[in-house]
């Protein structure tokens with residue numbers, strides 16, 4: 299007998315007790331009647347997405363959550379970003395994650411997100427595509443994805459992902475020169491191309507009409523493209539072969555879409571899902587329910603928890619978690635009494651006090667027919683610590699889900 303499953307991944311939802319909020323985490327402070335109910339009736343535990351104390355990036359975390367050991371399969375972030383933006387990568391291509399950013403004339407970074415620019419960024423893409431790179435046998439593609447983000451792909455022979463970022467990752471610091479991180483012509487050519495692209499992006503953007511208008515309105519200009527996370531495509535066995543399931547994913551953020559696509563999931567577009575704080579939670583839940591008619595497994599990713607965390611906004615994070623609970627409630631009302639399993643977890647912890655990813659374990663729940671009732675009453679970091687599923691690693695959750703769904707292969711006779 300085969301069953302269906304939905305895995306809800308709340309980006310950066312895990313947190314730490316907050317001294318300004320009575321020692322509660324945002325998940326503890328939020329009203330989450332549906333997740334509480336699923337946690338109470340199902341199994342609950344703590345998960346080290348990579349390994350105890352290792353802060354995961356979202357791409358590494360998702361690879362792990364889908365059952366792939368990232369130490370074996372991770373080939374840099376940019377490849378996933380490019381695939382998620384709808385580009386087709388060939389073996390050998392090197393892709394970068396990019397930001398529209400604001401710099402002063404001396405290339406000091408004023409805002410890495412150019413005031414979280416959105417649609418206006420798209421209007422500057424044609425100017426960026428006019429850039430000519432003077433590196434033999436090399437071409438490139440540039441695309442805007444969502445908000446202030448974009449992707450750059452270098453096509454050509456003899457390229458390497460072993461090059462450093464131009465993004466200094468910090469406000470107040472100068473834009474960096476990309477340097478080769480290994481010996482050989484390939485890394486040198488790649489770094490040279492990236493440096494040319496970065497400098498020329500400033501030349502075409504600094505006086506772009508969109509930016510002149512932004513300056514007039516007192517907004518930071520998006521006058522340079524910063525790049526980071528060089529990556530290529532990993533070689534892996536896709537989910538349909540690995541587990542024998544047909545899988546789909548609902549995710550708005552290019553990076554996560556890319557990981558889902560690279561592991562063989564069908565991407566489902568939900569036009570009103572933005573990847574931002576204003577995403578359409580009920581449209582996502584309904585899309586997940588619809589997709590279960592044709593798929594065995596559906597991944598439902600929500601980015602907004604991580605956005606609120608990076609902003610250090612406790613109240614916003616609590617609000618987002620309550621919206622996620624409504625979404626889980628929509629799923630619950632439609633699948634209860636049927637043979638659908640629901641898992642809810644986070645891809646990593648992003649404490650609002652730290653405003654970055656940390657290596658703390660994340661809570662998870664798994665609910666459906668035959669799961670052992672935990673009786674924890676609430677879904678949060680504290681109950682997860684004492685949950686009935688114990689402490690597991692990232693790849694274990696999908697294996698547990700596959701086991702309940704009837705897709706696990708017996709090991710031995």
Ligand SMILES: [Zn+2]
Nearest residue numbers: 310604648655
């Ligand atoms: Zn994050």
